[in-house]
Amino acid sequence: MIKVYIPNNFIPERTYAIRTLLTHYCGIPVDIVVGHNSSQYELKWEDKSIVIADHFFGKIPEGQSYIHESHIPKTIVEASSIGFQNIPILFGKEQLEITRDHIVCHVDIFAGVFFMLTRWEESLGKRKDLHDRFPAAEALVVKNEGYILRPIVDEYSFLLRTWLLAIGYSLPEISSTFKTVLSCDVDIPFYWRSKPLWKNLGGRLLKHWNILNTLKDYKSFRAVKTSADKDPYDTYDYLMDLAEKGESKMQFNFIGGGKTKYEGYYKIDEPHIKALIDHIISRGHHIGVHPSYDSYKDELLIRQEKEAVASSAGISVVRSRQHYLRFAVPETWQKLSASGIIEDSTLGYAAEPGFRCGTCKPFPVFDIHQREQLPLTERPLLIMDVSFRMYKKLSIKESIKLAEQIKEQVKKHNGELVVLWHNSSLSEVDGWTDWNAVLEKVVH
Ligand SMILES: [Zn+2]
Numbered sequence: 392m393i394k395v396y397i398p399n400n401f402i403p404e405r406t407y408a409i410r411t412l413l414t415h416y417c418g419i420p421v422d423i424v425v426g427h428n429s430s431q432y433e434l435k436w437e438d439k440s441i442v443i444a445d446h447f448f449g450k451i452p453e454g455q456s457y458i459h460e461s462h463i464p465k466t467i468v469e470a471s472s473i474g475f476q477n478i479p480i481l482f483g484k485e486q487l488e489i490t491r492d493h494i495v496c497h498v499d500i501f502a503g504v505f506f507m508l509t510r511w512e513e514s515l516g517k518r519k520d521l522h523d524r525f526p527a528a529e530a531l532v533v534k535n536e537g538y539i540l541r542p543i544v545d546e547y548s549f550l551l552r553t554w555l556l557a558i559g560y561s562l563p564e565i566s567s568t569f570k571t572v573l574s575c576d577v578d579i580p581f582y583w584r585s586k587p588l589w590k591n592l593g594g595r596l597l598k599h600w601n602i603l604n605t606l607k608d609y610k611s612f613r614a615v616k617t618s619a620d621k622d623p624y625d626t627y628d629y630l631m632d633l634a635e636k637g638e639s640k641m642q643f644n645f646i647g648g649g650k651t652k653y654e655g656y657y658k659i660d661e662p663h664i665k666a667l668i669d670h671i672i673s674r675g676h677h678i679g680v681h682p683s684y685d686s687y688k689d690e691l692l693i694r695q696e697k698e699a700v701a702s703s704a705g706i707s708v709v710r711s712r713q714h715y716l717r718f719a720v721p722e723t724w725q726k727l728s729a730s731g732i733i734e735d736s737t738l739g740y741a742a743e744p745g746f747r748c749g750t751c752k753p754f755p756v757f758d759i760h761q762r763e764q765l766p767l768t769e770r771p772l773l774i775m776d777v778s779f780r781m782y783k784k785l786s787i788k789e790s791i792k793l794a795e796q797i798k799e800q801v802k803k804h805n806g807e808l809v810v811l812w813h814n815s816s817l818s819e820v821d822g823w824t825d826w827n828a829v830l831e832k833v834v835h
Contacts, residue, residue, distance in 0.1 A: 507749030649683025739772030751806025
């Protein structure tokens with residue numbers, strides 16, 4: 392047990408940062424003591440101590456909120472002096488004093504952890520993208536090139552463990568090991584059922600003006616109809632096989648409602664969707680809810696859609712990812728939690744693969760407005776198919792390189808490589824031919 396002495400302000404925020412970094416990430420039980428006079432965090436046990444200078448909460452004037460543009464760091468610099476292991480510095484300065492039993496660090500790692508995990512910078516966002524999302528380009532770790540590819544929180548926890556060991560704290564074994572977590576959001580379950588035949592064929596003819604291809608399409612349709620061939624989007628068994636090879640489970644997230652043009656390709660209680668869900672469950676894989684386009688600020692919608700998926704699947708549903716990754720900090724977390732969701736996996740930027748929350752590990756969620764921890768876990772999304780091909784317009788080769796870079800970091804920190812691959816992103820009808828190479832490289 393380590394006693395942590397903290398100043399007498401921003402107590403819920405400081406408590407969350409300390410418990411998350413020390414207990415959740417490093418496995419160390421803590422006893423937090425509020426109200427000492429100095430403006431720093433003091434970690435004490437026996438006659439030893441680690442002091443972390445307060446370069447954030449202590450500097451916010453009395454009665455003011457820290458959630459303000461002016462409190463976001465201007466730049467990130469990488470520490471280069473010995474003892475810091477090249478950590479990125481968000482708050483504080485590069486200064487470290489190490490003696491036999493004591494360490495004093497002037498990088499405020501607690502403020503850094505709080506910034507990355509709560510995503511409070513996103514709650515300020517005046518600028519939004521086409522889908523009312525916080526634009527990746529506005530994030531501190533994207534503005535400072537390269538830092539979206541650094542799991543900053545995991546780096547801090549590794550550093551803290553190293554220091555604790557160095558001055559003789561006997562650390563518990565880290566139990567987490569590297570794993571891949573594969574998931575699929577079922578936006579359009581079957582190509583030939585998603586729209587009437589004439590719409591599909593006509594649409595593709597208008598787009599490509601190629602009558603030969605249209606005839607080929609029609610032949611494919613006939614083959615699927617007569618069960619000679621699989622529907623091009625019916626890649627569910629391939630995905631489950633892939634997950635099983637890596638001794639893991641797929642999670643398929645289904646849409647349980649929605650009225651916008653961004654959904655409506657199926658109804659959750661249609662017999663062929665129920666049959667698909669039954670098949671997934673019979674192979675031992677997981678079902679989650681994919682709350683619809685308009686749900687990200689609407690508790691009732693999330694709850695109804697969760698219940699619709701649960702009732703169609705005949706099992707309870709407690710895991711989710713928002714459609715189009717639409718997310719408002721902290722509202723969406725609040726609504727998810729209030730609807731009975733216990734785990735969300737939305738937080739990755741569509742436009743930038745990597746570590747939006749600075750971590751490759753699931754973490755407890757903190758609601759910056761209610762100033763409390765929620766009974767909800769965020770399992771951050773690191774890799775998504777369309778980020779590579781559509782948003783970043785990378786080739787298959789470039790995508791493999793970037794995906795492997797992310798995977799290396801996750802391996803280094805024994806984290807989870809959370810991957811989203813749509814069932815529709817494996818078929819030649821939409822030009823995804825050979826993109827399975829990226830997915831397979833990520834998984835194996
Ligand atoms: Zn979706």
